[in-house]
Amino acid sequence: MGPYILRRLALIIPTLIGIMVINFSLVQFVPGGPIEQILAQLEGEGDVFASINGGGGDSGPVADIGGAEDSYLGARGLPPDFIEDLEKQFGFDKPPLERFLNMMWDYMRLDFGESYFRSISVIDLVIEKLPVSITLGLWSTILAYVISIPLGIRKAVKDGSSFDTWTSGLIIVGYAIPGFLFAIVLLVVFAGGSYYQVFPLRGLTSDNFEDLSLLGKVADYFWHITLPVLASTISAFATLTLLTKNSFLDEIKKQYVMTAKAKGLSESRVLYGHVFRNAMLIVIAGFPAVFVSVFFGGSLIIETIFSLDGLGRLGFEAAVSRDYPVIFGTLFVFGLMGLLMGLVSDLMYIWIDPRIDFETRET
Numbered sequence: 001m002g003p004y005i006l007r008r009l010a011l012i013i014p015t016l017i018g019i020m021v022i023n024f025s026l027v028q029f030v031p032g033g034p035i036e037q038i039l040a041q042l043e044g045e046g047d048v049f050a051s052i053n054g055g056g057g058d059s060g061p062v063a064d065i066g067g068a069e070d071s072y073l074g075a076r077g078l079p080p081d082f083i084e085d086l087e088k089q090f091g092f093d094k095p096p097l098e099r100f101l102n103m104m105w106d107y108m109r110l111d112f113g114e115s116y117f118r119s120i121s122v123i124d125l126v127i128e129k130l131p132v133s134i135t136l137g138l139w140s141t142i143l144a145y146v147i148s149i150p151l152g153i154r155k156a157v158k159d160g161s162s163f164d165t166w167t168s169g170l171i172i173v174g175y176a177i178p179g180f181l182f183a184i185v186l187l188v189v190f191a192g193g194s195y196y197q198v199f200p201l202r203g204l205t206s207d208n209f210e211d212l213s214l215l216g217k218v219a220d221y222f223w224h225i226t227l228p229v230l231a232s233t234i235s236a237f238a239t240l241t242l243l244t245k246n247s248f249l250d251e252i253k254k255q256y257v258m259t260a261k262a263k264g265l266s267e268s269r270v271l272y273g274h275v276f277r278n279a280m281l282i283v284i285a286g287f288p289a290v291f292v293s294v295f296f297g298g299s300l301i302i303e304t305i306f307s308l309d310g311l312g313r314l315g316f317e318a319a320v321s322r323d324y325p326v327i328f329g330t331l332f333v334f335g336l337m338g339l340l341m342g343l344v345s346d347l348m349y350i351w352i353d354p355r356i357d358f359e360t361r362e363t
Contacts, residue, residue, distance in 0.1 A: 005343070012339045017104070019335045024100050024328065034116045034322045035086050090116065103328060112329035117321055122329035125314065132204055132303065132310030135225050140232040141287070144240050147233075149283065152244025157271070159249060175238035180301040183231035187305065191227060199227050202307030228306045244283050251279040281349065 087093045094102075106113065112122035120128075155164045190198045200206070206220050251257065252275060260270045300312035311330070318326035 005347075008343045008346070012336070012343075015339060016332070016335055020104065020107075020328065020332060021100070023331060024096075024103075027324070027327075028096060030322075032322055033092075034090055034324065035083070035092065037117075037321055038086065107329070107332050112332070113325040115318075115326050116323050118323075118326075122325050125326060126311070126330060126333065129309060129311045129314045132308045133312070135204065136228060136232050136302065136308075136310065139225060139229045140236065143229060143233045144236040145283075145287070148237050148240035149244050149280070152241045152283075153248055153271070153276075155241070155245040156248035156252060159245075171238045171241055174234050177234060179231050179235055180305060182234050183228070183302055183305045186227045186231060200224050204308060228302055228308060231302050231305075240283070244279075247282055248275060248279040251275045284348065287345075287348070 084093070091099055091102075110123075114121050115125055118125060151167065155167055158164050186199075187201065189195045191201045200223065204221070204224050205217075206212075206224070209217060209220055212220055252271075257270060257275060260274050261267075265273070300316050302308070303310045303312045314326065315330060317323075318330070
């Protein structure tokens with residue numbers, strides 16, 4: 001098993017470099033850059049794209065990450081020395097290849113730099129936003145598993161019954177409803193939108209959170225996260241329920257189950273003593289991947305609706321403002337986390353079922 005883990009760890013490095021190379025290259029073609037953002041703000045235009053389209057009829061090509069901005073300096077009427085100082089400050093006076101190599105060298109030493117516009121290091125910025133994203137990712141994943149596994153098992157046992165039919169209808173509806181639409185419905189119904197004021201409208205905690213007792217803090221925390229976690233769970237719940245049902249159905253039809261029943265074992269003994277371990281292999285081992293997908297995917301709209309300041313909004317704001325240290329720093333960290341979670345998923349397969357041996361698998 002050791003050599004397999006070492007091979008997987010060795011593959012992480014070129015994979016991560018490939019991710020960074022592709023994204024760094026794509027940024028070269030994206031209009032606008034941090035220098036243009038600053039120039040737009042200095043000129044009171046408020047938005048970089050407005051300055052690109054309206055800052056003089058002959059403004060020329062837009063700036064890119066390489067710092068090729070000389071062609072529009074005359075139209076802006078800004079001194080070239082000022083632009084050169086900005087380029088040196090942001091490091092855009094160097095060619096793209098040199099900047100990329102310097103960036104990767106810093107990242108290998110866990111130096112992710114400082115945000116262009118927030119005067120805070122990228123690591124501190126990510127740590128500041130992590131509680132919201134961890135809350136949504138962790139509790140949504142746990143809730144999805146707590147609901148989906150018992151429901152999926154029940155549907156497999158009652159396959160074809162009326163219970164299976166009407167619950168399948170609910171699951172299809174849940175899968176078809178986008179998370180953001182479900183979030184709006186929850187707000188309208190339960191957060192004082194038009195009906196009931198049961199849950200708070202925004203935030204992760206109350207203003208008087210620090211003054212509460214320990215039990216009060218826990219209650220306040222769960223009171224605030226109920227609606228956003230429910231909105232984040234709906235799609236994962238539907239997929240996981242069907243996966244659990246199908247996995248149990250496949251196992252129930254196998255010969256060893258018939259043999260166990262022929263020996264006189266009770267249905268619950270067969271189901272939870274024999275079928276459960278084999279059927280739950282793919283479901284439980286996929287927990288890291290499910291958590292990562294909930295953690296990174298679809299959080300921007302949920303965070304915006306519930307006024308939560310998490311990594312989703314951080315990434316969006318960094319992309320809009322062209323805050324490259326935040327964009328590439330978070331991409332590196334989360335890309336590394338995703339690759340490591342893939343390895344953890346494989347190790348969970350082996351932990352749940354020792355019969356699995358990746359060493360003898362043909363590649």
